[in-house]
Amino acid sequence: DQQVKQNSPSLSVQEGRISIxxxxxxxxxxxxxxxxKKYPAEGPTFLISIxxxxxxxxxxxxxxxxxxSAKHLxxxxxxxxxxxxxxxxxxxxxxxxKLTFGTGTRLTIIP
Amino acid sequence: xxxVSQTPSNKVTEKGKYVELRCDPISGHTALYxxxxxxxxxxxxxxxxxxxxAADDSGLPNDRFFAVRPEGSxxxxxxxxxxxxxxxxxxxxxxxxxxxxxxxxxxxxxTRLTVL
Numbered sequence: 001d002q003q004v005k006q007n008s009p010s011l012s013v014q015e016g017r018i019s020i021x022x023x024x025x026x027x028x029x030x031x032x033x034x035x036x037k038k039y040p041a042e043g044p045t046f047l048i049s050i051x052x053x054x055x056x057x058x059x060x061x062x063x064x065x066x067x068x069s070a071k072h073l074x075x076x077x078x079x080x081x082x083x084x085x086x087x088x089x090x091x092x093x094x095x096x097x098k099l100t101f102g103t104g105t106r107l108t109i110i111p
Numbered sequence: 112x113x114x115v116s117q118t119p120s121n122k123v124t125e126k127g128k129y130v131e132l133r134c135d136p137i138s139g140h141t142a143l144y145x146x147x148x149x150x151x152x153x154x155x156x157x158x159x160x161x162x163x164x165a166a167d168d169s170g171l172p173n174d175r176f177f178a179v180r181p182e183g184s185x186x187x188x189x190x191x192x193x194x195x196x197x198x199x200x201x202x203x204x205x206x207x208x209x210x211x212x213x214x215x216x217x218x219x220x221x222t223r224l225t226v227l
Binding site: 036041045091098099 | 151155156167202217219220
């Protein structure tokens, strides 16, 4: 039972354009959502998060949008840079405990 | 090094053998998590420690898997009678688990376990 889903396994975007990564969840008890970025042979690193009481959080080039009624969140990266090429994981948490991850989206930025 | 470290980085073993995977969390972090990432999947939760005690071990797949954190710092994940299906990257994370909000989990680079 996949509670957090990332339906696009891969995405290619031209450098300088906007990258939009999507995530859907099924458990309405989740109260915090996070995006992690992962390079090969490294552990995931935290990127940005959003509380369930908000609908938008912005940090530099990264913005996360949350639509609770649709149980959907998205990560926008603008402008996209070559160093953004990585696997991006959406994760959700209930309380302050274990993360439930999606299956990841491999983002490739084309120079 | 101030980050989470894991040893070994790679472990190849034969079916039926016993393995131990070690995690050194960030100094002072009271919460420690183990996750397992299979090919093409996201990390899946295994067990969570708060101090020395396992606060949630609901993700351990069966009784061949066991983890300890005797002094509230270093943790060891132990797998008995390994099976080919145990092959995965085992990730460890730690957080400060301060009161209020959700604390960022800092991940180590993982141990890639291959069971032949």
